[in-house]
Amino acid sequence: CIMVRRAMHHLNVPIELRDAQTSPHREDLINQGGKLQTPCLRIDDNGQTTWLYESRDIIAYLEERFG
Numbered sequence: 001c002i003m004v005r006r007a008m009h010h011l012n013v014p015i016e017l018r019d020a021q022t023s024p025h026r027e028d029l030i031n032q033g034g035k036l037q038t039p040c041l042r043i044d045d046n047g048q049t050t051w052l053y054e055s056r057d058i059i060a061y062l063e064e065r066f067g
Helices: 002-011 025-033 055-066
Strands: 041-045 048-052
Touching: 002 055, 025 048, 041 055, 048 055
Parallel strands: none
Antiparallel strands: 041 048
């Protein structure tokens, strides 16, 4: 989503982008995240993984964490 990419650029966030349409990233997203929806953000924090799928939620997290 262009809004998420703009927020990443604006905040200078070092996040790895992955193409969810190709294997193995597609299968990782389905198996680990539970659904094939993009954009998504996987957050690994203290051994716990959280997935965000909505652009506004992702942007809010990025602004809180890196803003």
